[in-house]
Amino acid sequence: MESLFKTTPLNDFWCRTRGLHFHVVGEGVVRVRTPRQERVCDRENYIDFRMRLLGEPGQGPQVLSPGIHSFPFKLGLPLGLPSTFLGKHGWVQYYCKTALREPNGLTHKNQQVFIVMNPIDLNLEPAGLGNISGQESFKCEVEHKFGVSCVGSAPVICKVTLDRGGYVPGESIGVSATVYNKSKVTIKSTKAALTETITYMARGKVVNAEKRELASLTRGKIRPGEKDEWINEQLYIPPLPPTNLRGCHLIKFIIEPKSLQKEVKIQLPIIMATYPLRNDGESSAYRSGTHYPSTLPIFRPWLEEKPTLD
Incomplete structure (x- = not known):
């Protein structure tokens, strides 16, 4: 995965920050309610990668001038990752999380989902x-x-x-x-x-x-x-x-x-599968007219559930 993270200081003022943190997460989660309304949960982690894009531990605050700041990076995804999937009782999902921390304790957070397609030929x-x-x-x-x-x-x-x-x-x-x-x-x-x-x-x-x-x-x-x-x-x-x-x-x-x-x-x-059958003599594994999911919903119904009173 290759990306370019950009941050924009607010209100065109100089911004003091203690660090810009980046976190890539890939997880499989199952959350099921039993007939007795008990929750059964389980989780698998596929990616858990953290890095600092700005600032070092022990150093003082960094200053960001007004404007757009870019932090290019590359991350190789492990082989054999399960494909992105969202179901009624669980999901396999991948996303990037960022946190920009100010000296006064205020933290600006953002999150972006990305799709993984594990190829099957x-x-x-x-x-x-x-x-x-x-x-x-x-x-x-x-x-x-x-x-x-x-x-x-x-x-x-x-x-x-x-x-x-x-x-x-x-x-x-x-x-x-x-x-x-x-x-x-x-x-x-x-x-x-x-x-x-x-x-x-x-x-x-x-x-x-x-x-x-x-x-x-x-x-x-x-x-x-x-x-x-x-x-x-x-x-x-x-x-x-x-x-x-x-x-x-x-x-x-x-x-x-x-x-x-x-x-x-x-x-x-x-x-x-992701790669179609080839006729004899075809050199490409792709065939015109095939379609793959370009977007998937990020809504998880159970996050909107209201807690029940005991």
Whole structure:
């Protein structure tokens, strides 16, 4: 990381300071409320770097003249950092904090969040993730019988195929499926959804899980004896961080009966990466049209929670 910190003395007057302190923090935090309203917390530190940009210990106050003062510096980030992530019950976040201390004890503080994207190259992942150069696509098949008594009843047969098992944001997932309704129950709809499942751990235990639906495609009803086919339907992937946290991305193909019976789900795990698959002869790992998160919210809901009275 390369940066240029600037400070501006207030009101165009000379400013006396005891030091300008700089702190880079990278942390993973989980904060979960139990059904009894007890808080379970855990924390991991990835970066904790401190330095003085102005002033030395034991020296007297420094004087800053009116105007803008720049303090250039460089900081190399460690390898293998988890990507920035914000969830309902925790976060992985990186930020810089500065403190300008005056001789009278007054301290001016500021903080700036920055994003870390840990790269995942699909070209270095197992061959089964793509269909380039003759590799096979991802497939899944299920046979389900509706009704309380399934003896002698005909099934609903569903086959789902993805064009590959790894993608980058901005690409589209090619979904192909065949749903053959041999039952006597009308299928209200079928749906393909890109979902994210996040598992939160604290003190070595799973304390909560969060599921998000990121994108979806829906088709209409299938009457008894009818068949519906999805042919390379395109499910667009929005800007997302890569898959290198305690969670996973799934394609869920959902069959919803028209009656009160439970829906049928087919799940296919996929990888979200930062570098797309290359065709033979391509020298660059990048492909035009890919999109990554350029900004992430810095709002943490639990910081706004009002304390409860015991």
